[in-house]
Amino acid sequence: MTITCVLMAGGKGERFWPKSRTHLPKQFLNISGNKSMIQQSIERLERLVDISQVFVVTNGLYAELIKAQVPHLPHDNIIIEPVGRNTAPCIGLASIIIEERFPESTMIVLPSDHIIENEEGFIKILKAGIEVAQDDKSLVTLGIKPSYPETGYGYIESTEKKALINGLEVYKVNKFVEKPDFETAQGYLESGNFYWNSGIFIWRTKVIRNYFRVLMPDVHDILETMRSAFKFTNRTEIIESEFVKMPDQSIDYGIMEKVNDIFVIPCVFGWDDVGSWTALERINDLDENGNVIKGNILNLDTKRCIIESNGKLIATLGIEDLIVVDTEDVTLICTKDKAQEVKMLLKELRMQKLEQYL
Numbered sequence: 224m225t226i227t228c229v230l231m232a233g234g235k236g237e238r239f240w241p242k243s244r245t246h247l248p249k250q251f252l253n254i255s256g257n258k259s260m261i262q263q264s265i266e267r268l269e270r271l272v273d274i275s276q277v278f279v280v281t282n283g284l285y286a287e288l289i290k291a292q293v294p295h296l297p298h299d300n301i302i303i304e305p306v307g308r309n310t311a312p313c314i315g316l317a318s319i320i321i322e323e324r325f326p327e328s329t330m331i332v333l334p335s336d337h338i339i340e341n342e343e344g345f346i347k348i349l350k351a352g353i354e355v356a357q358d359d360k361s362l363v364t365l366g367i368k369p370s371y372p373e374t375g376y377g378y379i380e381s382t383e384k385k386a387l388i389n390g391l392e393v394y395k396v397n398k399f400v401e402k403p404d405f406e407t408a409q410g411y412l413e414s415g416n417f418y419w420n421s422g423i424f425i426w427r428t429k430v431i432r433n434y435f436r437v438l439m440p441d442v443h444d445i446l447e448t449m450r451s452a453f454k455f456t457n458r459t460e461i462i463e464s465e466f467v468k469m470p471d472q473s474i475d476y477g478i479m480e481k482v483n484d485i486f487v488i489p490c491v492f493g494w495d496d497v498g499s500w501t502a503l504e505r506i507n508d509l510d511e512n513g514n515v516i517k518g519n520i521l522n523l524d525t526k527r528c529i530i531e532s533n534g535k536l537i538a539t540l541g542i543e544d545l546i547v548v549d550t551e552d553v554t555l556i557c558t559k560d561k562a563q564e565v566k567m568l569l570k571e572l573r574m575q576k577l578e579q580y581l
Contacts, residue, residue, distance in 0.1 A: 328427070396485040
């Protein structure tokens, strides 16, 4: 059985602005530790497979960054999307390229910008998921056991039907649900059978390709056009001409929400998607006043703040529950309860034609 891994690395990490920028998005930053998130992700996967079986899907802007940060990744394993079309076309494109190189492989799909503390536990869960995904119908996802009522994640509801694989419980999925309000998220937490949607999936390439054929025939037809043309046309040219015809659709909406044979493995391995600045409170040590402090900071009577300096001294006095991030050309100041809405600032920058700050 051949295992392949696909890292999705085309996102801009806009909620982590102004540190995450168009030219250097979140997955290429050192958020935790002394390596970038994509470097950590690939090192993690190399505990399971050879680097030749790891693929990265990204856009043309970031290909050179990937080569610089992961020089041992084979050049042909960097898959370039000419335009962003969400996760379903991204995964579809990866599937036809992997199928050509590694027929009949089992494919693990992961975001490139997540933190996982217990890597040994993570690999054990992936191996269990690989076992579950070996029939001709099953799709597998990893569900993170919620530790608080998060409103920024989608959720997965499991049924009571379960199996034991390699000592791990595996449940049939009942449904995927959208990001809830606080009261609903609280109910999910208390129920015990709802999990955060990690965006990590496991399936055989031929199985996901069949689901594309049945549930997303427009995507399947474009994939087939590209796959057939690979034999006699420049691959880059055919991807550039055909991929732009793809719909902008997530794999969750296009396939996962419509399939019966989906299984979820509940996980606790120190996972965080570092989706916004407040994630730093979860992955860093706090000072005696509950602050996350990084860089040249002088703070007095400052509580529960996230403050990061780019070298310039930041002095704070009498502030609470704020995010203060200073970069070379931008300083962000916002309340922590607005952390999920930082993208609104980027929208305003575009409207005011201030793209140099994006």
